[in-house]
Amino acid sequence: MVIDPLVGDLARETEVLRGAGPLARIELMGAEAWTVTTHTEARSLLTDTRLVKDVRRWNLWQSGQINETWPLIGMVDSGRSMFTVDGAEHRRLRAKTAQAITPRRLEAGRPAIERITARLLDGMARRAPGEPVDLKAAFVQPLPMSVVCMLMGVDPELEPRLHELYEAFFSTTTPQDERLAVFRELDELYHDLVIQKTEAPGDDLTSALILADEGGEPLTAEEVRGNLEAMVAAGHETTVGLILCAVRALLTHPDQLKLVLGGELGWGAVIEETLRWESPSTHLLMRFATENIEVGDRIVREGEGVVMSYRAIGRDREQHGEDADSFDIRRGGGAPVRHLAFGHGPHICPGAALSRLEASIALPALFTRFPGMRLAVPADRIRNRPVLTQNELESLPVFLG
Numbered sequence: 204m205v206i207d208p209l210v211g212d213l214a215r216e217t218e219v220l221r222g223a224g225p226l227a228r229i230e231l232m233g234a235e236a237w238t239v240t241t242h243t244e245a246r247s248l249l250t251d252t253r254l255v256k257d258v259r260r261w262n263l264w265q266s267g268q269i270n271e272t273w274p275l276i277g278m279v280d281s282g283r284s285m286f287t288v289d290g291a292e293h294r295r296l297r298a299k300t301a302q303a304i305t306p307r308r309l310e311a312g313r314p315a316i317e318r319i320t321a322r323l324l325d326g327m328a329r330r331a332p333g334e335p336v337d338l339k340a341a342f343v344q345p346l347p348m349s350v351v352c353m354l355m356g357v358d359p360e361l362e363p364r365l366h367e368l369y370e371a372f373f374s375t376t377t378p379q380d381e382r383l384a385v386f387r388e389l390d391e392l393y394h395d396l397v398i399q400k401t402e403a404p405g406d407d408l409t410s411a412l413i414l415a416d417e418g419g420e421p422l423t424a425e426e427v428r429g430n431l432e433a434m435v436a437a438g439h440e441t442t443v444g445l446i447l448c449a450v451r452a453l454l455t456h457p458d459q460l461k462l463v464l465g466g467e468l469g470w471g472a473v474i475e476e477t478l479r480w481e482s483p484s485t486h487l488l489m490r491f492a493t494e495n496i497e498v499g500d501r502i503v504r505e506g507e508g509v510v511m512s513y514r515a516i517g518r519d520r521e522q523h524g525e526d527a528d529s530f531d532i533r534r535g536g537g538a539p540v541r542h543l544a545f546g547h548g549p550h551i552c553p554g555a556a557l558s559r560l561e562a563s564i565a566l567p568a569l570f571t572r573f574p575g576m577r578l579a580v581p582a583d584r585i586r587n588r589p590v591l592t593q594n595e596l597e598s599l600p601v602f603l604g
């Protein structure tokens with residue numbers, strides 16, 4: 204099946220993929236690949252060392268069919284970072300980042316995230332009452348970028364430009380010459396930041412990545428830059444998607460919103476169910492087979508690409524039951540829902556705790572400040588942005604109450 208680059212109907216796409224699984228042939232803007240659509244197969248392939256992230260192992264890359272003219276090239280050829288290497292090198296590139304954003308360490312950052320949240324909410328409260336507000340532009344979009352910039356030591360003055368750059372980076376409709384210019388500008392910006400932090404280290408994760416560990420092999424400037432790029436891109440785009448989808452889910456399931464506001468269930472239940480049901484990362488590109496791999500009655504041939512279709516995986520009926528398509532924060536009777544929205548195995552999202560923390564601050568703050576908030580358009584008029592790999596809404600118009 205052809206994955207729609209414009210993301211016109213995500214519900215239908217997920218349905219078709221699920222029907223075609225566990226392993227299905229897909230076309231991604233001209234490139235053929237496999238996708239994994241079921242929980243069990245995803246778990247096993249995500250720890251299978253015969254699949255690697257190095258784009259040079261891709262047969263379509265080796266043959267030259269895929270090159271920098273491919274609109275999704277930034278998702279598979281983003282330079283050397285923890286996102287693109289495996290094995291011992293991967294552990295070396297990832298260790299410090301993963302250690303820096305554990306739940307315990309992140310607690311120290313909570314007041315700062317609360318401050319940013321309160322500032323954005325104050326801004327919205329000053330709007331004329333009765334006028335619809337785009338919750339995305341006014342609240343959800345700015346928050347994760349401010350947080351990840353603070354974490355990495357990126358000057359807040361760069362945030363507006365970074366928003367523009369990543370909007371073009373992720374959109375499938377960006378003209379390719381413009382996209383390549385965006386890559387260059389981002390590379391330069393982060394290159395400069397690494398130099399600056401090498402000369403004058405600060406109390407941020409970029410500086411920590413530059414400083415050598417005792418006995419350990421220090422990361423090169425290139426590697427620091429790669430990790431920094433990956434962190435800002437991932438920390439921003441995915442968390443915006445998570446918070447937007449959670450707000451929409453609650454506004455369209457008012458009975459469940461009531462359960463949370465009444466204290467019967469925690470915000471954690473909302474966040475985990477949103478991750479499972481919507482999956483901010485809809486299709487994760489890409490892994491490559493270093494030898495033939497049998498999956499059920501199919502064979503992934505050496506050199507072929509494998510995508511993880513996390514939105515379909517979250518709707519797997521075998522894993523989540525016959526009602527996998529309904530949003531239900533009571534699911535599991537209080538036990539945490541076992542989803543794979545943050546992946547699994549060595550590449551499991553190192554920022555998971557940060558995104559959970561951001562959502563667990565933003566959602567209650569928003570709904571307590573504006574308890575009468577409601578959608579300003581029918582739910583079926585809320586569109587996705589043309590971002591093939593992410594579940595990101597175009598806008599979220601609401602009345603604040």
Ligand code: STR
Pocket residue numbers: 277278279281286432433434436437440441483484487593
């Ligand atoms: C964007 C561009 C870049 O410079 C580096 C990366 C690596 C990490 C990627 C990121 C990308 C795109 C969004 C991803 C992220 C890892 C997690 C995030 C794929 C390619 C998800 O959607 C899960």
